[in-house]
Amino acid sequence: MGFNSIPTVEDIIAAHKRIAPFIHRTPIITSESIDKITGASLYFKCENFQKIGAFKKRGATNAILCLSDKEKANGVITHSSGNHGQAVALAASEQGIKAIIVMPDNSPSVKIEATKDYGAEVVFCSASIESRRETVERVTKETGTHFIHPFNDYDIIAGQATAAKELLEEVKDLDFLIAPIGGGGLISGTCLSVKYFSPNTKVIGAEPKEVDDAHRSLQSGKIESNETTNTIADGLKTPLGDKTFAIIRKHVQEIITLNESEIIEALQLIWERMKIVVEPSSAVPLAAVIKNKKLFEDQRVGIILTGGNIDVKSALF
């Protein structure tokens, strides 16, 4: 099993059915006061309430359920210091499959503990992409585990597509759907769900200016990288992959970039007005709406709040 080409409408419907017992159907929340501020009608898909606190549980679960029996028996490996690692750890544990998560040795202990708590083995690498790649290759060779890429994988993309699918099922006639862009797994899936289930909706990407690689990639026509990654939106630092870039290039209407103070303002607005905890990456799409009031005025706009994993102890008080 597993997809070797861009997921079809049947693939996404099948993925949704496959993962449904292992994910929450998260609520969609509206906010009168934020609608008043923006002049738009906003529908927030709350993946901060998803299992492990982020949409990543969808893709990881689909990827693991799509493995062959032999692959399942050998276990899985991935690299991640964040939500994808925890998602793979929990999804593997639910299926009784061994998981190895490669994490930089300077990861916050709270994230290391959370990953272990979900039942995974943690293997450390140095905090460089080179060390990460070498460690994954070495451990994969030693253990025969199957590598699950965080985003550049059609099974992952089909899983992430289910968040937009649920939103489009419950809220009809959206003019826009906005998702943040990191490696592009979420927005690629979002593009496909929009194409299949609500083709008149326009997909907009939102990205921090500090890591505007996707914006530049659309302009140059090739995958660009970031020289620095000084953004509070720590889930969005990764460059695109070839699979996600191809989908984004074809289907994303526009990528709006935001500076750090715009992201923080939107983050505070969500916490204060909606009374929910989201991580900084989640606030980037709302920042895009606030910055482009005219574009979104009187429009029906879906926003995917990607997650709520934040170290409250260090952020608060």
Add this chain to the structure above:
Amino acid sequence: MGFNSIPTVEDIIAAHKRIAPFIHRTPIITSESIDKITGASLYFKCENFQKIGAFKKRGATNAILCLSDKEKANGVITHSSGNHGQAVALAASEQGIKAIIVMPDNSPSVKIEATKDYGAEVVFCSASIESRRETVERVTKETGTHFIHPFNDYDIIAGQATAAKELLEEVKDLDFLIAPIGGGGLISGTCLSVKYFSPNTKVIGAEPKEVDDAHRSLQSGKIESNETTNTIADGLKTPLGDKTFAIIRKHVQEIITLNESEIIEALQLIWERMKIVVEPSSAVPLAAVIKNKKLFEDQRVGIILTGGNIDVKSALF
């Protein structure tokens, strides 16, 4: 209209029907991970998602709808630097009634603006109980407005009772229901709803040690006050009134007191695990469960999360 004696079951049912168009029926949330930590089955009634961000909208709306036409024509007045003031401001505005809110002149500007945004006139007093009392008396005499007490009022108590009523309608056979205690309006109403709708449920009060006046009042048999009010739970600093004390004395099983670090730990747990924003007062009941694991082990426990109004800009980052 308005109650001159302890609300009956019919009074609370009528209050609920009366205010229903003007309040949210707030969600009840459970958390697998917090249940795992506490060993209890917890049901959180999320009044942080209530209009104005706190349960106070219930009582204020009921009190205003119970006024005579003459009283409505003259407008209302109250004193509050917090949720009650905003609740009266919005409830009055919804009914086309004038509202005057007396606030200390050192109130945070964010609270003053919020109160004005809901359409009320703000009159300032000095930051002493004496100045507050004098100001309310003077303005009441000058304007003929009707005073709405923040808690020591049967219409307010009947309104606050509707939060527990909704919880008891949706979650059957609760062993315990825990609410925090400030002036006692919420817990008095909670006691009455439990008495009428779920008499086998035990009501527990939760109170910061720093302002343990209600705990001491139960022991001494008279209303005690607090010499200092050094608690992060700023909604719980007020002593009881005679009406709330009489109900609490008769119906509250026990009052559990918590120190500041216990309250902060519970607050962080709610933000981090449940991904919702609550104010410190809301965390006191969960702190009581964590501190008394044996008492609540394997029990079905309702908790009222009272509100979510926190100055995120100063609390966060």
